[in-house]
Amino acid sequence: MTKQLKSFILMSPDDNCATALEDVSKDSQVQIMDISITINHDIPLGHKIALADIKKGELVKKYGQAIGVATENITKGDWIHTHNLSSQYIQEVLKND
Amino acid sequence: MGYQRPKGEVGIRNKIAIISSVVCVNHVVQQIANQVENAVPITHPLGCGQFGPDYKNTLNTLIGLGKNPNVFGVIVVGLGCENITSSLVAKNIKKSKKPVEFFDLQDIKGGSPAAIEKGVKLGKKLSKEAEEMKREPFDFSRIVLGLECGASDSISGISANPALGIVSDRIVNYGGISILPEFTEWIGTEHLLIKRAIDENVAEQIKDLLSGFIENLKGLGINFLGVQPTPGNIQGGLTTIEEKSLGTIAKAGKSPIQGLIQYTEKPKGKGLWLMVEPSLDVESMTGLAGVGANVIIMTTGRGSPCGNPVVPVIKLCGNPKTYEWMAENIDVDMSPIIMGDKSVEDLAEVLWVKLKSTLNGQETQAEKLGFNDVAIWRNTASPFQYMHCK
Numbered sequence: 001m002t003k004q005l006k007s008f009i010l011m012s013p014d015d016n017c018a019t020a021l022e023d024v025s026k027d028s029q030v031q032i033m034d035i036s037i038t039i040n041h042d043i044p045l046g047h048k049i050a051l052a053d054i055k056k057g058e059l060v061k062k063y064g065q066a067i068g069v070a071t072e073n074i075t076k077g078d079w080i081h082t083h084n085l086s087s088q089y090i091q092e093v094l095k096n097d
Numbered sequence: 098m099g100y101q102r103p104k105g106e107v108g109i110r111n112k113i114a115i116i117s118s119v120v121c122v123n124h125v126v127q128q129i130a131n132q133v134e135n136a137v138p139i140t141h142p143l144g145c146g147q148f149g150p151d152y153k154n155t156l157n158t159l160i161g162l163g164k165n166p167n168v169f170g171v172i173v174v175g176l177g178c179e180n181i182t183s184s185l186v187a188k189n190i191k192k193s194k195k196p197v198e199f200f201d202l203q204d205i206k207g208g209s210p211a212a213i214e215k216g217v218k219l220g221k222k223l224s225k226e227a228e229e230m231k232r233e234p235f236d237f238s239r240i241v242l243g244l245e246c247g248a249s250d251s252i253s254g255i256s257a258n259p260a261l262g263i264v265s266d267r268i269v270n271y272g273g274i275s276i277l278p279e280f281t282e283w284i285g286t287e288h289l290l291i292k293r294a295i296d297e298n299v300a301e302q303i304k305d306l307l308s309g310f311i312e313n314l315k316g317l318g319i320n321f322l323g324v325q326p327t328p329g330n331i332q333g334g335l336t337t338i339e340e341k342s343l344g345t346i347a348k349a350g351k352s353p354i355q356g357l358i359q360y361t362e363k364p365k366g367k368g369l370w371l372m373v374e375p376s377l378d379v380e381s382m383t384g385l386a387g388v389g390a391n392v393i394i395m396t397t398g399r400g401s402p403c404g405n406p407v408v409p410v411i412k413l414c415g416n417p418k419t420y421e422w423m424a425e426n427i428d429v430d431m432s433p434i435i436m437g438d439k440s441v442e443d444l445a446e447v448l449w450v451k452l453k454s455t456l457n458g459q460e461t462q463a464e465k466l467g468f469n470d471v472a473i474w475r476n477t478a479s480p481f482q483y484m485h486c487k
Binding site: 006009011019020021044045046047048062063065066067068080081082085086087088089090 | 250251252254255284285286289311321322325331333334335336337338339340343398416418435436437
């Protein structure tokens, strides 16, 4: 297996999250485009980090598209997953439960 | 290179399909297929006591699998008391003008051993006839490509899926057909899909399908979280259905959307079509085979071994850990994309070469390992749903 050339990928310049291309340890320093980021959690391959602070209620964008709404304030470098991001579609259904 | 069928379609395989009309004869069908060269078993848990849309889906899917251009000839086996009968399935497959045999176990003295013997005898005759056919050259306009993804992680959407999108567009540009199933994985992307619809009517159909499904969930009070995305998707980094869907639709490239087709409905023309199917891999691939796909390409991030009895399934994996772990089940390693040393376009070329060799007869890993998975979508509201002991 060749060595991983970069740790994260940004799918679109509009995005406020990036996807890990390898397992990345907490406290790693990474450069994504022109942004320097300290990683706040261990990030497994395929998982996302915040490229900037995202306020509760704001949209998280990947591929240049909204992939859901922040359910709490997210700090730059945080892991973004089901604990702080929710769908605008399937979540609506949950409210009926 | 493929096999010309009587009605003009082109097969890339020359299989003998042994089909159960009903669950009760699955063992018989399996035993016949085991003893006949180039035969595949088509078994399933259905065929008896079916009604409404379920009845139609099972009947039309079995007919579609028999009619699939990769099938040279068919033997349909029934028990004798079911409502999806071997004669009904066989009669409809015969419209394709290919050789079709059928019988019911209850009509044969000697029970299952005699039925197996009869099936093997008929199968060997068909197999011999099939061997006499030779591959002929055909162009890509004869390809019906099924686009599948399963056991996805967030790596699929940034690697294997967009590479498959390039290949899908190429098939469409050559005048072929490409089909994207799995409608629950379009949720959250309808604004992108409707922009690609060829007309207002198709755009409305897409909107109505997706909004209707969300309304159904609300009306029934169903919690779909954890169904879409699946627990495995979530472990693989996919957080929401929107994120998963954006990866899913990347498989369909950028081509215009010609229209929607039902689960057992053939595309009504060339180009890219969307199929109404609920996003379960084996049901989806069975449906694609049932509407005439001659090849399926499936991306997988966490690793799926699935295949189809009549359609070769080419498996792609963009996740280097999964590929290393499950290489035996994967046909193309797409991980150079995320390792940073190859582009999506580079790997689309690698996939194109693999597609061509598969069309020309090279077996996929799922074929080599004998995966003959069949599952048929059941979508009838059941009168049994509230029946239980008090």
